[in-house]
Amino acid sequence: MQTNYQYDKQAISLDCVVFGFDGQSLKVLLVRCKHFSSEGSSIGNYKLPGSLIANNEDLDSAVARVMEKRIGMRNIYMRQMDVFSDPKRIQGEDLRLVNKHYNADLTRIITVTYISLVKLNNQMVSFALKNGAEWIDIDSVKRLALDHNNILIKALNHIARQLQQEPIAFELLPKKFTIRALRTLCEAIIGFELDSxxxxxxxxxxxxxxxxxxxxVDVSxxxxxxxxxxxxxxxxxxKRRFKLSLRSW
Amino acid sequence: MQTNYQYDKQAISLDCVVFGFDGQSLKVLLVRCKHFSSEGSSIGNYKLPGSLIANNEDLDSAVARVMEKRIGMRNIYMRQMDVFSDPKRIQGEDLRLVNKHYNADLTRIITVTYISLVKLNNQMVSFALKNGAEWIDIDSVKRLALDHNNILIKALNHIARQLQQEPIAFELLPKKFTIRALRTLCEAIIGFELDSxxxxxxxxxxxxxxxxxxxxVDVSxxxxxxxxxxxxxxxxxxKRRFKLSLRSW
Structure with a gap:
Protein backbone atom coordinates (compact mmCIF):
# COMPACT_ATOMS: atom_id res chain seq x y z
CA MET A 1 0.00 0.00 0.00
CA GLN A 2 1.52 3.31 -1.11
CA THR A 3 -0.65 5.53 1.03
CA ASN A 4 1.04 6.31 4.32
CA TYR A 5 -1.51 6.50 7.10
CA GLN A 6 0.92 7.02 9.98
CA TYR A 7 -2.10 6.72 12.26
CA ASP A 8 0.12 6.72 15.34
CA LYS A 9 1.34 10.30 14.95
CA GLN A 10 -1.91 12.18 14.63
CA ALA A 11 -4.28 13.50 17.23
CA ILE A 12 -7.74 15.04 17.21
CA SER A 13 -8.56 18.25 18.98
CA LEU A 14 -11.49 20.59 19.22
CA ASP A 15 -11.52 24.37 19.24
CA CYS A 16 -14.45 26.51 20.28
CA VAL A 17 -15.27 29.95 18.97
CA VAL A 18 -17.59 31.40 21.60
CA PHE A 19 -19.03 34.77 20.68
CA GLY A 20 -20.52 37.03 23.31
CA PHE A 21 -22.25 40.39 23.13
CA ASP A 22 -22.41 42.81 26.04
CA GLY A 23 -24.68 45.39 24.42
CA GLN A 24 -21.70 47.38 23.15
CA SER A 25 -19.40 45.12 21.16
CA LEU A 26 -19.01 41.61 19.87
CA LYS A 27 -16.44 39.65 21.84
CA VAL A 28 -14.80 36.27 21.57
CA LEU A 29 -13.57 34.05 24.40
CA LEU A 30 -9.80 33.59 24.22
CA VAL A 31 -7.40 31.70 26.45
CA ARG A 32 -4.06 33.14 27.53
CA CYS A 33 -1.44 30.66 26.53
CA LYS A 34 2.11 30.47 27.63
CA HIS A 35 3.11 27.28 25.86
CA PHE A 36 2.36 28.21 22.25
CA SER A 37 4.42 30.97 20.76
CA SER A 38 3.05 33.74 18.60
CA GLU A 39 5.11 36.72 17.61
CA GLY A 40 4.09 40.30 17.22
CA SER A 41 0.99 40.15 19.36
CA SER A 42 0.36 43.36 21.23
CA ILE A 43 -2.37 41.86 23.41
CA GLY A 44 -0.29 38.88 24.50
CA ASN A 45 -0.46 35.29 23.38
CA TYR A 46 -3.99 34.03 23.00
CA LYS A 47 -5.67 30.99 21.54
CA LEU A 48 -9.22 29.71 21.21
CA PRO A 49 -10.42 27.50 24.06
CA GLY A 50 -9.85 23.90 23.08
CA SER A 51 -8.18 20.62 23.90
CA LEU A 52 -7.00 17.34 22.52
CA ILE A 53 -9.82 14.83 22.78
CA ALA A 54 -9.25 12.50 25.72
CA ASN A 55 -9.15 8.76 25.51
CA ASN A 56 -12.62 7.99 26.82
CA GLU A 57 -14.67 10.92 25.69
CA ASP A 58 -16.52 11.86 22.55
CA LEU A 59 -16.39 15.34 21.05
CA ASP A 60 -19.49 16.60 22.86
CA SER A 61 -18.01 15.63 26.23
CA ALA A 62 -14.70 17.23 25.33
CA VAL A 63 -16.49 20.46 24.38
CA ALA A 64 -18.43 20.37 27.67
CA ARG A 65 -15.17 19.86 29.60
CA VAL A 66 -13.52 22.84 27.92
CA MET A 67 -16.57 25.06 28.47
CA GLU A 68 -16.84 24.09 32.12
CA LYS A 69 -13.23 25.13 32.60
CA ARG A 70 -13.54 28.52 30.87
CA ILE A 71 -17.19 29.53 31.31
CA GLY A 72 -18.17 27.47 34.33
CA MET A 73 -21.06 25.75 32.56
CA ARG A 74 -21.08 22.43 30.71
CA ASN A 75 -24.22 22.91 28.69
CA ILE A 76 -23.40 25.69 26.30
CA TYR A 77 -25.19 25.20 23.01
CA MET A 78 -22.58 24.52 20.32
CA ARG A 79 -22.83 24.04 16.59
CA GLN A 80 -20.19 22.04 14.82
CA MET A 81 -18.41 24.05 12.17
CA ASP A 82 -15.62 22.81 9.88
CA VAL A 83 -12.93 20.26 10.51
CA PHE A 84 -9.49 21.78 9.90
CA SER A 85 -7.36 18.99 8.49
CA ASP A 86 -4.53 20.61 6.55
CA PRO A 87 -1.54 18.37 7.39
CA LYS A 88 0.58 21.53 7.63
CA ARG A 89 -1.74 23.52 9.89
CA ILE A 90 0.63 23.07 12.83
CA GLN A 91 4.30 22.91 11.92
CA GLY A 92 7.82 23.77 12.98
CA GLU A 93 8.16 25.66 16.25
CA ASP A 94 4.39 25.48 16.89
CA LEU A 95 4.41 21.71 16.53
CA ARG A 96 7.47 21.43 18.74
CA LEU A 97 5.74 23.44 21.49
CA VAL A 98 2.54 21.41 21.21
CA ASN A 99 4.54 18.18 21.46
CA LYS A 100 6.46 19.53 24.43
CA HIS A 101 3.24 20.53 26.19
CA TYR A 102 1.60 17.12 25.66
CA ASN A 103 4.87 15.17 25.98
CA ALA A 104 4.12 13.72 22.57
CA ASP A 105 5.63 13.09 19.17
CA LEU A 106 2.76 14.14 16.93
CA THR A 107 3.17 15.09 13.28
CA ARG A 108 -0.29 16.59 12.90
CA ILE A 109 -3.44 17.56 14.76
CA ILE A 110 -6.83 17.61 13.06
CA THR A 111 -9.22 19.93 14.82
CA VAL A 112 -13.02 19.93 14.89
CA THR A 113 -14.33 23.45 15.40
CA TYR A 114 -17.47 24.64 17.18
CA ILE A 115 -19.35 27.90 17.35
CA SER A 116 -21.43 29.21 20.22
CA LEU A 117 -23.31 32.43 20.86
CA VAL A 118 -23.88 33.61 24.42
CA LYS A 119 -25.41 36.56 26.21
CA LEU A 120 -22.43 38.03 28.00
CA ASN A 121 -22.72 39.23 31.60
CA ASN A 122 -20.29 40.50 34.25
CA GLN A 123 -20.24 37.17 36.03
CA MET A 124 -18.98 35.40 32.90
CA VAL A 125 -16.37 38.08 32.34
CA SER A 126 -14.94 37.64 35.82
CA PHE A 127 -15.20 33.84 35.73
CA ALA A 128 -13.12 33.84 32.54
CA LEU A 129 -10.47 36.12 34.05
CA LYS A 130 -10.14 33.84 37.09
CA ASN A 131 -9.78 30.82 34.82
CA GLY A 132 -7.10 31.80 32.36
CA ALA A 133 -9.44 33.23 29.74
CA GLU A 134 -10.67 36.60 28.56
CA TRP A 135 -13.53 38.03 26.50
CA ILE A 136 -11.85 40.17 23.88
CA ASP A 137 -13.35 42.62 21.41
CA ILE A 138 -13.43 41.15 17.91
CA ASP A 139 -11.84 44.35 16.63
CA SER A 140 -8.95 44.07 19.11
CA VAL A 141 -7.95 40.51 18.28
CA LYS A 142 -4.40 40.43 16.96
CA ARG A 143 -2.35 37.42 16.04
CA LEU A 144 -3.52 34.22 17.75
CA ALA A 145 -1.56 31.04 18.35
CA LEU A 146 -1.37 28.30 15.71
CA ASP A 147 -3.96 28.78 12.92
CA HIS A 148 -6.59 30.14 15.26
CA ASN A 149 -6.97 33.40 13.34
CA ASN A 150 -8.14 31.34 10.35
CA ILE A 151 -10.62 29.49 12.50
CA LEU A 152 -11.94 32.74 13.99
CA ILE A 153 -12.31 34.36 10.56
CA LYS A 154 -14.17 31.34 9.25
CA ALA A 155 -16.47 31.40 12.28
CA LEU A 156 -17.19 35.10 11.78
CA ASN A 157 -18.05 34.50 8.12
CA HIS A 158 -20.21 31.61 9.24
CA ILE A 159 -22.32 33.66 11.64
CA ALA A 160 -22.50 36.57 9.18
CA ARG A 161 -24.09 34.16 6.69
CA GLN A 162 -26.34 32.66 9.34
CA LEU A 163 -27.47 36.11 10.43
CA GLN A 164 -29.20 36.44 7.07
CA GLN A 165 -31.12 33.20 7.48
CA GLU A 166 -31.73 32.58 11.16
CA PRO A 167 -32.57 34.71 14.20
CA ILE A 168 -29.15 34.13 15.77
CA ALA A 169 -28.81 37.78 16.79
CA PHE A 170 -31.34 37.17 19.56
CA GLU A 171 -29.19 34.44 21.08
CA LEU A 172 -26.58 37.09 21.77
CA LEU A 173 -28.89 39.82 23.01
CA PRO A 174 -30.48 40.05 26.45
CA LYS A 175 -34.24 39.39 26.61
CA LYS A 176 -34.95 43.09 26.38
CA PHE A 177 -32.89 45.13 23.98
CA THR A 178 -32.99 48.43 22.14
CA ILE A 179 -33.08 48.64 18.37
CA ARG A 180 -29.71 50.38 18.63
CA ALA A 181 -28.21 47.35 20.45
CA LEU A 182 -29.58 45.02 17.76
CA ARG A 183 -28.11 47.20 15.05
CA THR A 184 -24.74 47.50 16.82
CA LEU A 185 -24.62 43.70 17.05
CA CYS A 186 -25.53 43.18 13.38
CA GLU A 187 -22.92 45.73 12.35
CA ALA A 188 -20.28 44.00 14.48
CA ILE A 189 -21.03 40.63 12.89
CA ILE A 190 -21.34 41.85 9.32
CA GLY A 191 -18.50 44.34 9.57
CA PHE A 192 -20.42 47.17 7.88
CA GLU A 193 -22.38 50.13 9.17
CA LEU A 194 -26.10 49.91 8.52
CA ASP A 195 -28.46 52.75 7.80
CA SER A 196 -30.14 53.28 11.17
CA VAL A 217 -32.76 54.28 32.43
CA ASP A 218 -29.66 56.22 33.44
CA VAL A 219 -28.51 56.98 29.92
CA SER A 220 -27.09 60.27 28.69
CA LYS A 239 -43.90 29.43 7.87
CA ARG A 240 -46.08 32.05 6.24
CA ARG A 241 -43.29 33.49 4.13
CA PHE A 242 -41.45 30.36 3.30
CA LYS A 243 -43.96 27.79 2.14
CA LEU A 244 -41.50 25.78 0.12
CA SER A 245 -41.62 22.76 2.35
CA LEU A 246 -41.67 19.61 0.26
CA ARG A 247 -43.20 17.78 3.19
CA SER A 248 -46.38 19.75 2.61
CA TRP A 249 -46.42 18.87 -1.09
CA MET B 1 -2.98 15.77 34.33
CA GLN B 2 -5.79 13.28 34.97
CA THR B 3 -7.20 13.36 31.48
CA ASN B 4 -5.78 10.55 29.38
CA TYR B 5 -5.29 11.68 25.81
CA GLN B 6 -3.66 8.49 24.48
CA TYR B 7 -3.13 10.41 21.26
CA ASP B 8 -1.01 7.60 19.83
CA LYS B 9 -3.85 5.07 19.63
CA GLN B 10 -6.44 7.04 17.70
CA ALA B 11 -6.92 7.55 14.01
CA ILE B 12 -9.14 9.74 11.86
CA SER B 13 -11.15 8.38 9.01
CA LEU B 14 -13.76 9.66 6.63
CA ASP B 15 -16.91 7.95 5.40
CA CYS B 16 -18.96 9.08 2.42
CA VAL B 17 -22.68 8.60 2.00
CA VAL B 18 -23.23 9.03 -1.73
CA PHE B 19 -26.87 8.97 -2.75
CA GLY B 20 -27.84 8.34 -6.34
CA PHE B 21 -31.19 8.31 -8.12
CA ASP B 22 -31.81 6.41 -11.35
CA GLY B 23 -35.35 7.62 -11.93
CA GLN B 24 -36.81 4.63 -10.11
CA SER B 25 -35.32 4.38 -6.67
CA LEU B 26 -32.93 6.07 -4.28
CA LYS B 27 -29.64 4.22 -4.01
CA VAL B 28 -26.52 4.47 -1.91
CA LEU B 29 -22.96 3.59 -2.91
CA LEU B 30 -21.63 0.72 -0.79
CA VAL B 31 -18.33 -1.12 -0.81
CA ARG B 32 -18.09 -4.89 -0.53
CA CYS B 33 -15.81 -5.61 2.36
CA LYS B 34 -14.15 -8.84 3.25
CA HIS B 35 -12.11 -7.64 6.16
CA PHE B 36 -14.86 -6.32 8.44
CA SER B 37 -17.34 -8.81 9.78
CA SER B 38 -21.05 -8.26 10.00
CA GLU B 39 -23.46 -11.02 10.83
CA GLY B 40 -26.92 -11.64 9.52
CA SER B 41 -26.58 -9.68 6.32
CA SER B 42 -28.46 -11.23 3.44
CA ILE B 43 -26.87 -8.94 0.85
CA GLY B 44 -23.31 -9.68 1.94
CA ASN B 45 -20.92 -7.54 3.92
CA TYR B 46 -21.02 -3.93 2.90
CA LYS B 47 -19.68 -0.68 4.24
CA LEU B 48 -19.75 2.97 3.20
CA PRO B 49 -16.85 4.07 1.00
CA GLY B 50 -14.18 5.57 3.24
CA SER B 51 -10.62 5.43 4.43
CA LEU B 52 -8.25 6.39 7.17
CA ILE B 53 -6.80 9.79 6.39
CA ALA B 54 -3.29 9.46 5.01
CA ASN B 55 -0.27 11.17 6.42
CA ASN B 56 0.08 13.98 3.91
CA GLU B 57 -3.47 14.70 2.89
CA ASP B 58 -6.28 16.80 4.25
CA LEU B 59 -9.87 15.56 4.44
CA ASP B 60 -10.87 16.98 1.05
CA SER B 61 -8.01 15.14 -0.66
CA ALA B 62 -8.88 11.94 1.17
CA VAL B 63 -12.51 12.24 0.03
CA ALA B 64 -11.36 12.87 -3.55
CA ARG B 65 -9.09 9.79 -3.38
CA VAL B 66 -11.94 7.58 -2.16
CA MET B 67 -14.35 8.92 -4.80
CA GLU B 68 -11.82 8.44 -7.59
CA LYS B 69 -11.47 4.83 -6.56
CA ARG B 70 -15.20 4.06 -6.40
CA ILE B 71 -16.83 6.49 -8.85
CA GLY B 72 -13.91 7.31 -11.12
CA MET B 73 -14.14 11.05 -10.51
CA ARG B 74 -12.28 13.16 -7.96
CA ASN B 75 -14.51 16.20 -7.99
CA ILE B 76 -17.77 15.00 -6.55
CA TYR B 77 -19.47 17.76 -4.56
CA MET B 78 -19.52 16.73 -0.90
CA ARG B 79 -21.03 18.33 2.17
CA GLN B 80 -19.49 17.62 5.53
CA MET B 81 -21.98 16.05 7.91
CA ASP B 82 -21.29 15.03 11.51
CA VAL B 83 -18.15 13.77 13.12
CA PHE B 84 -18.77 10.42 14.80
CA SER B 85 -16.56 10.37 17.87
CA ASP B 86 -18.09 7.90 20.33
CA PRO B 87 -15.00 6.18 21.81
CA LYS B 88 -16.92 2.91 21.63
CA ARG B 89 -18.10 3.19 18.03
CA ILE B 90 -15.65 0.49 16.94
CA GLN B 91 -14.97 -2.21 19.51
CA GLY B 92 -14.23 -5.88 20.09
CA GLU B 93 -14.09 -8.03 16.99
CA ASP B 94 -14.65 -5.04 14.70
CA LEU B 95 -11.70 -3.20 16.20
CA ARG B 96 -9.55 -6.32 15.98
CA LEU B 97 -10.36 -6.67 12.27
CA VAL B 98 -9.67 -2.99 11.59
CA ASN B 99 -6.33 -3.26 13.38
CA LYS B 100 -5.47 -6.40 11.47
CA HIS B 101 -6.34 -4.74 8.15
CA TYR B 102 -4.21 -1.67 8.88
CA ASN B 103 -1.54 -3.58 10.82
CA ALA B 104 -2.20 -1.22 13.71
CA ASP B 105 -2.93 -1.09 17.40
CA LEU B 106 -5.68 1.52 17.50
CA THR B 107 -8.14 1.89 20.35
CA ARG B 108 -10.49 4.22 18.51
CA ILE B 109 -11.26 5.79 15.15
CA ILE B 110 -13.04 9.11 14.86
CA THR B 111 -14.77 9.49 11.53
CA VAL B 112 -15.76 12.60 9.63
CA THR B 113 -18.79 11.92 7.45
CA TYR B 114 -19.75 13.42 4.10
CA ILE B 115 -22.90 13.44 1.99
CA SER B 116 -23.12 13.66 -1.76
CA LEU B 117 -26.00 13.54 -4.23
CA VAL B 118 -25.38 12.37 -7.78
CA LYS B 119 -27.38 11.72 -10.94
CA LEU B 120 -26.90 8.00 -11.41
CA ASN B 121 -26.21 6.57 -14.86
CA ASN B 122 -25.30 3.14 -16.25
CA GLN B 123 -21.65 4.05 -16.59
CA MET B 124 -21.39 4.80 -12.87
CA VAL B 125 -23.17 1.58 -12.01
CA SER B 126 -20.72 -0.52 -14.01
CA PHE B 127 -17.68 1.47 -12.85
CA ALA B 128 -18.68 0.76 -9.24
CA LEU B 129 -19.10 -2.97 -9.93
CA LYS B 130 -15.65 -3.16 -11.49
CA ASN B 131 -14.15 -1.36 -8.51
CA GLY B 132 -15.43 -3.25 -5.51
CA ALA B 133 -18.53 -1.16 -4.97
CA GLU B 134 -22.24 -1.31 -5.71
CA TRP B 135 -25.22 1.06 -5.88
CA ILE B 136 -27.81 -0.48 -3.61
CA ASP B 137 -31.46 0.41 -3.13
CA ILE B 138 -31.97 2.26 0.16
CA ASP B 139 -34.82 -0.13 0.94
CA SER B 140 -32.58 -3.19 0.43
CA VAL B 141 -29.77 -2.11 2.73
CA LYS B 142 -29.37 -4.62 5.56
CA ARG B 143 -26.77 -4.65 8.26
CA LEU B 144 -23.62 -2.75 7.33
CA ALA B 145 -20.15 -3.10 8.82
CA LEU B 146 -19.13 -1.16 11.94
CA ASP B 147 -21.59 1.64 12.80
CA HIS B 148 -22.29 2.47 9.17
CA ASN B 149 -26.04 1.89 9.51
CA ASN B 150 -26.11 4.74 12.04
CA ILE B 151 -24.20 6.99 9.67
CA LEU B 152 -26.51 6.11 6.79
CA ILE B 153 -29.65 6.76 8.86
CA LYS B 154 -28.29 10.11 10.00
CA ALA B 155 -27.48 11.02 6.40
CA LEU B 156 -30.99 10.08 5.26
CA ASN B 157 -32.52 12.23 8.01
CA HIS B 158 -30.17 15.00 7.00
CA ILE B 159 -31.28 15.05 3.36
CA ALA B 160 -34.94 14.64 4.33
CA ARG B 161 -34.61 17.85 6.37
CA GLN B 162 -32.68 19.58 3.59
CA LEU B 163 -35.32 18.59 1.07
CA GLN B 164 -37.70 20.93 2.86
CA GLN B 165 -35.35 23.88 2.66
CA GLU B 166 -33.20 23.52 -0.43
CA PRO B 167 -33.70 22.30 -4.00
CA ILE B 168 -31.50 19.23 -3.44
CA ALA B 169 -33.94 16.95 -5.29
CA PHE B 170 -32.77 18.49 -8.56
CA GLU B 171 -29.17 17.48 -7.88
CA LEU B 172 -30.31 13.87 -8.05
CA LEU B 173 -32.60 14.16 -11.07
CA PRO B 174 -31.52 14.31 -14.71
CA LYS B 175 -31.92 17.68 -16.43
CA LYS B 176 -35.30 16.65 -17.79
CA PHE B 177 -37.59 14.73 -15.50
CA THR B 178 -41.25 13.87 -15.12
CA ILE B 179 -43.30 15.02 -12.16
CA ARG B 180 -43.69 11.33 -11.33
CA ALA B 181 -39.89 10.92 -11.10
CA LEU B 182 -39.66 13.96 -8.81
CA ARG B 183 -42.41 12.57 -6.59
CA THR B 184 -40.84 9.09 -6.50
CA LEU B 185 -37.57 10.66 -5.41
CA CYS B 186 -39.18 12.81 -2.69
CA GLU B 187 -41.08 9.78 -1.41
CA ALA B 188 -37.88 7.72 -1.31
CA ILE B 189 -36.08 10.39 0.70
CA ILE B 190 -38.93 11.19 3.07
CA GLY B 191 -40.09 7.60 3.43
CA PHE B 192 -43.77 8.43 2.95
CA GLU B 193 -46.12 8.30 0.00
CA LEU B 194 -47.28 11.69 -1.20
CA ASP B 195 -50.64 12.57 -2.67
CA SER B 196 -49.89 12.68 -6.38
CA VAL B 217 -40.95 7.84 -25.30
CA ASP B 218 -41.18 4.04 -25.25
CA VAL B 219 -43.26 3.82 -22.09
CA SER B 220 -46.19 1.51 -21.47
CA LYS B 239 -35.58 36.09 -2.61
CA ARG B 240 -39.15 37.19 -3.16
CA ARG B 241 -40.60 34.84 -0.57
CA PHE B 242 -37.90 35.07 2.00
CA LYS B 243 -37.08 38.69 2.51
CA LEU B 244 -35.70 38.23 5.96
CA SER B 245 -32.16 39.01 5.01
CA LEU B 246 -30.52 41.12 7.66
CA ARG B 247 -28.05 42.34 5.07
CA SER B 248 -30.86 44.23 3.42
CA TRP B 249 -31.91 45.82 6.72
Missing amino acids: RNFRKKVLSSGYVIPTEEKE HKPALYYKFDKKLYEQEI | RNFRKKVLSSGYVIPTEEKE HKPALYYKFDKKLYEQEI
Missing part, protein backbone atom coordinates in the same frame (compact mmCIF):
# COMPACT_ATOMS: atom_id res chain seq x y z
CA ARG A 197 -33.46 54.55 9.80
CA ASN A 198 -33.99 51.73 7.31
CA PHE A 199 -32.79 49.23 9.89
CA ARG A 200 -35.40 50.37 12.41
CA LYS A 201 -38.14 50.27 9.76
CA LYS A 202 -37.22 46.74 8.67
CA VAL A 203 -37.02 45.43 12.23
CA LEU A 204 -40.35 46.93 13.27
CA SER A 205 -42.07 45.54 10.19
CA SER A 206 -40.61 42.06 10.76
CA GLY A 207 -43.60 41.08 12.89
CA TYR A 208 -41.58 39.31 15.57
CA VAL A 209 -39.57 42.06 17.22
CA ILE A 210 -42.15 43.65 19.49
CA PRO A 211 -42.06 46.61 21.89
CA THR A 212 -42.13 46.20 25.67
CA GLU A 213 -43.43 48.83 28.12
CA GLU A 214 -39.93 49.61 29.39
CA LYS A 215 -37.38 52.24 28.46
CA GLU A 216 -33.68 52.61 29.13
CA HIS A 221 -29.14 60.22 25.48
CA LYS A 222 -32.93 60.15 25.09
CA PRO A 223 -34.01 56.82 26.68
CA ALA A 224 -34.90 54.26 24.01
CA LEU A 225 -37.69 51.73 24.21
CA TYR A 226 -36.84 48.11 24.93
CA TYR A 227 -37.99 45.44 22.49
CA LYS A 228 -38.15 41.70 22.70
CA PHE A 229 -37.91 38.84 20.23
CA ASP A 230 -41.03 36.68 20.01
CA LYS A 231 -39.94 33.22 18.90
CA LYS A 232 -43.48 31.96 18.28
CA LEU A 233 -44.34 34.89 16.06
CA TYR A 234 -41.03 34.41 14.27
CA GLU A 235 -41.80 30.79 13.52
CA GLN A 236 -45.31 31.63 12.32
CA GLU A 237 -43.88 34.36 10.12
CA ILE A 238 -41.26 32.02 8.67
CA ARG B 197 -52.51 15.27 -7.27
CA ASN B 198 -51.53 17.78 -4.59
CA PHE B 199 -47.88 17.14 -5.30
CA ARG B 200 -48.30 18.01 -8.98
CA LYS B 201 -50.27 21.14 -8.12
CA LYS B 202 -47.62 22.34 -5.64
CA VAL B 203 -44.76 21.67 -8.02
CA LEU B 204 -46.39 23.43 -10.95
CA SER B 205 -47.24 26.45 -8.82
CA SER B 206 -43.68 26.67 -7.46
CA GLY B 207 -42.65 28.94 -10.30
CA TYR B 208 -39.30 27.27 -10.95
CA VAL B 209 -40.21 23.81 -12.23
CA ILE B 210 -41.11 24.52 -15.83
CA PRO B 211 -42.36 22.35 -18.71
CA THR B 212 -40.17 21.43 -21.67
CA GLU B 213 -41.47 20.55 -25.15
CA GLU B 214 -40.56 16.88 -24.76
CA LYS B 215 -42.48 13.84 -23.64
CA GLU B 216 -41.46 10.38 -22.52
CA HIS B 221 -48.30 4.23 -19.83
CA LYS B 222 -49.47 7.53 -21.33
CA PRO B 223 -46.23 9.48 -22.03
CA ALA B 224 -45.68 12.21 -19.47
CA LEU B 225 -44.26 15.65 -20.15
CA TYR B 226 -40.68 16.38 -19.13
CA TYR B 227 -39.98 19.30 -16.83
CA LYS B 228 -36.83 21.11 -15.87
CA PHE B 229 -35.60 22.98 -12.83
CA ASP B 230 -34.79 26.64 -13.45
CA LYS B 231 -32.17 27.66 -10.90
CA LYS B 232 -32.41 31.38 -11.69
CA LEU B 233 -36.17 31.42 -11.26
CA TYR B 234 -35.75 29.44 -8.05
CA GLU B 235 -33.33 31.99 -6.64
CA GLN B 236 -35.60 34.89 -7.60
CA GLU B 237 -38.54 33.12 -6.01
CA ILE B 238 -36.59 32.47 -2.82
